[in-house]
Amino acid sequence: MESDALFTLGEPATAPGAQASAGGFIPTGPDAPLPVRMRPADLDELVGQEHLLSPGAPLRQLVAGSAPMSVILWGPPGSGKTTIAHLVAAASDRRFVAMSALTAGVRDVRAVIDTARRQRRTGGPPTVLFIDEVHRFSKTQQDSLLAAVEDRTVTLLAATTENPYFSVISPLLSRCVLLTLRPLGDEAVRGLLRRAVIDERGLGGALTLVPEAEAHLVRLAGGDVRKALTALEAAAAATTALGNDQIDLATAERAVDTAAVRYDRAGDAHYDVTSAFIKSLRGSDVDAALHWLARMLVAGEDARFIARRLVIFASEDVGMADPTAIGLATAAAHAVEYVGLPEAQLNLAQAVIHLATAPKSNSVTTAIGAAIADVRAGRGGPVPRGLRDAHYSGARGLGHGLGYRYPHDDQRGVVTQQYVPDDLVGADYYRPSQHGAERSVAGRLPLLRRIVRGLPTPARPDEPTKGGQPDRPTSSGGDDDDRRPATAAQVAEEVGASADGRGRQ
Secondary structure, eight states, rough: OOOSSOOOOOOOOTTTTTOOOOOGGOOOOSSHHHHHHHOSSGGGOSSGGGGGGSSHHHHHHHHHHSOOOOEEEOOOTTSSSSHHHHHHHHHSSEEEEEETTTTHHHHHHHHHHHHHHHHHHHOOOOEEEEEGGGGGGHHHHHHTHHHHTTTEEEEEEEEEEOHHHSOOOOHHHHSSSEOOOOOOHHHHHHHHHHHHHHSSSTTTTTSOOOOHHHHHHHHHTTOOOHHHHHHHHHHHHHHTTTTTEEOOOOHHHHSSSSSSOOOOOSSHHHHHHHHHHHHHHTOOOHHHHHHHHHHHHHTTTHHHHHHHHHHHHIIIIIIGSSSSHHHHHHHHHHHHTTOOOHHHHHHHHHHHHHHHHHHOOHHHHHHHHHHHHHHHHHHSSOOGGGGGGOOEEEEEEEGGTTTOOOOGGTTTTTOOOOOOOOGTTOOOOOOOOSSSSHHHHHHHHHHHHHHHHHOOOHHHHHSSSTTTEEOOOOOOSSOOOOOOOOOOHHHHHHHTTTTTTOOOO
């Protein structure tokens, strides 16, 4: 199977943006690019889309013209969308009009539809309208197709490299059959390269392709036949210029410097690669994360976008398991602004390695999510009086700040006090994990909550008890009742015990 943009539409044969010459496309000349010359002559030469080629499948019905169904072909570059359009155009019982969304407008679409309607009324052949890169049509332009597709004034054949669920309006999508084309496998690309070497439409057997060079071209293609055949043509020209009759690896490498990365910063691949990048980080696969980082950098992704994703990830998926992660990610983001590429790729790589190998915790994400959910649900009454602003004249008369206890006045640095509205007393949003540095937080958080909420503190294992209760004095009830342990030093020791081991695992 040849490429989707493999066979260029050529210059318009009728109105701007549309072609209705022989077969709907300008005939291929002997000086046409190799990918154009090697397009399949019939459906039997089509390879790589076996899931669409079974007897009675929509693709066969489309090419044969046995069913007037409108079709959207969705697939990556080089998967054969425009090739299929050429095969449909070859049918003699239909009028075929081809246009590109890059150059056509609403006026061009309406002109094709009007002509198709007149021919239909006079018993003329049905019209197949092929629109390449249909995702580039605006909503208005796509709307202009609806009525004609609905009543089959035209049979629409549209090609897109973008996810049609995002790029094609729902009414048009619902009127069409969606066929998804897959990237070609290595064996399919290899077979087509060999065919191009010996076929009269290709190199005609004038040169041979050594296995190492063939493997390089297959690897370079990444499932895109147009890329493979374009590279083969460049390598063949270089070989001929050197007076050789074998395309070797060195010549193939020189002819094609660098593989173009399949990545569209504004398209579907952008979101797919970003998703794979974040999921690799979350899954602690540092090697995969570095691959996706490299893929974005080579494709020209905005380094600031990558840095922002890392800063978010540092809190979303690492969080308190490694509190240093947010600082490192932020530093990498600053380096991107301060240093810039290409050197800043080192800073990004360091941040990726740190985040991928760090212990993981999503407790920050779940904590703020639970708190926001309560607020949106209407929970949370007035601010407790003791916490209200009391700095201005008259505030004390309103009771603001009365009863507030200053934590630093206590040796432990924490006191019993209500900090939440009445209907949220006892709500636990933050639930620390046992991963990395957060393990120490998980150890002291229950004690902090007991002190703040004025709950009894369990006895330490080595403390004597009376009647099953801790042998420690407690103050009487009231607002100031913190039921503190026997010595403030013991609590201070427990509350701050992890300060030295915060980063330990």
